[in-house]
Amino acid sequence: MAAKTPILILGATGYIGGSVLARLLQHPQAQDFDITALVRNKDKAQKLEAFGVRAVVGSYKDDHTLVEKLAEDAHVVFQIVDADDLPAMQALLQGLQNRHERTGDVPVLIHTSGSAIVIEGQDKGELVRERVWDDTDDAALAGISPAALHRNVDAAVFAADVAGYARTYQISPGTMYGAPAGALAAAGVQHTHSIQVPLLIRAALARGRAGMVGRGLPRWGNVHVDDAADLFVLLFDAVTARGADNVGHGTHGYYFAGNDEAAWRDIARAIGDALRALGRTRDAAPTPFSDAELAQYFFSYEIGQLWGTNSRFRASRAKALGWEPKHTTADLLASIRPEVEAIIRESKVAKRRSWLSRWWRM
Template identity: 45%
Template sequence: MSKTSILIFGATGYLGGSVLSRLLAHPNKESFDITAIVRSAEKAKKLEAFGVKAVVGSLKDAAFVERLSENADILFSIADSDDVGVTTAFLAGMKNRHTKTGDVPILIHISGTGVLTWDACTNGLGISDRIWNDDDPDDIEKNIPPTAVHRNVDLLIVEADKEGYLKSYIILPGTIWGIAKNPLVDAGVSNSYSKQLPILIQAALARGQAGVVGKGQALWPSINIEEQTGFFIILFDAILANPDKVGHGRDGYYFGENGDYLWYDLSKYIGKALVKRGLSQSDGPTTFTAEELGKYFGAEWLGNYWGSNSRARSGHSRSLGWQPKLTAQDFFDSVDAEVEAAIKQRKE
């Protein structure tokens, strides 16, 4: 029996590495032929010890990406939600496969609920009452503009599905939290930390006090790293078992969330962790100045992302049997360990 050829982008990252670890622990792992793209021979060698075919190369090399994608039954795109060049290249490879073989390969792509912030970036001054549901594809299709963050890539993928040369499934997590712990992290292959929370923590450490955009009055969904990667496998298994029953293309959006959190509350927990260590006099977050937003987040407009609203409900994801348990309070309770890790990183 031939094996299922799986190609994964982002294997050395936080989410991609966690997904790959799940695939390597899958009950049917012996039936998988997994290939990962890495940028160094050192990490390639480490991955090969896990039975993964590691190919050294760059996702910026369009011909390279196209060639590898053509050979995959299933592609996990977990590297970059906004890279049009990479997306165009792997779509070309998957189209080549369909043209030559008649196969309809599977694409599981990572996006994010940042796509929902386009009309709800209040700069931390107000909570939006607009809630998006992943089981309402008409609303998503009609009311999220192509200019929204991530949307240009998402639309390219949905159009490819419409053309019929692949089946696409787009996963859109909110803020993913938790320090990843798995064999690939232990081996020095993949990253154990997320992005949104560590950036906020590093800004607080640098200024000596927790900060918020505006008044911190904005909501985002949160989801634990283990529960989000668990969904990847639930979706993967459902597709393999009965693809006709799993929504794809315009019906293939899957939010990752288990409730909302308030940005102010998150920063308050950062403040508590700083006070506990004698690094701040007060746990009350203060407003980032325009200068600080540029300094700590790269640009003022980009910093305002930490004061945006992104409200999502994952009815479609849950319809596959996914049942996340960890809440915003669990997220807050994880902050102390993240602060400790950030302090250690600053000393290294």
């Protein structure tokens, strides 16, 4: 009986990671996988165990010794939890190097970066940059500034491939949207919200009107969570079927995930339309965020400015691999009202739980 392939998923309960795990559990070769997931709480660990996943409780951010050991025990690692934690990535890579030196195996790392890596300055919502990056343009990607978002972690991943102790691949999604479906979401294991659009929605609900940075002119590539998860598994299948050296890897293994692009003002207007339809605002037209609002709703003024930048790209390498995303910007805009409704419902539940907790302590 052949040994099962040991697979480690970091971010298995997350928005993307849960969707990838759900596909692996339904994979035609699922019986040949030995899947381990690192999770932060015992409740979700127990739920994952019910799906046949070995769940280890710990933190990618803080438990570096554990991350190193788990990586050493895996032939394939899906890193889908944090694109910017260099110390954690270094621990993961050390584990892969340990495995290679101990067994001779060349493990596979599929790392999640982000299309923010091609942001070219603080556009403050006022311009559309003409440049559209292509993931097959290796020379252009190699010239990205070391100071770019995610770049320090990406560079460490590239270096591991050059060193030869791992074969590395990087998937960089743009703006993600959509409600994950499937058993993990239904069981409450998986996060069901992305980041960029939900933060805009929460800011709009708090201020009583949709908002945008400046005039909202810049554009970002976007991808539905289901299409993104399909790309992760497609890449995994290609590496498994062809062999890791026969699929673009390292600096030739950068895969953008996006099928369309949208202007921030169009997303903001769709949020405004949803708020007006739900009786949360009188005017659907978005207005510019003030500096104070950017600091209040987006963690800091500097982070808030990211919603006023351009991240334009083509997923040529991904599509050459056989990726066929189904969703477009029309689906992104159509997803916004259900997302608004879900966030409102969750806010009501959270307030009710907070009230009950305070009442119980009286």
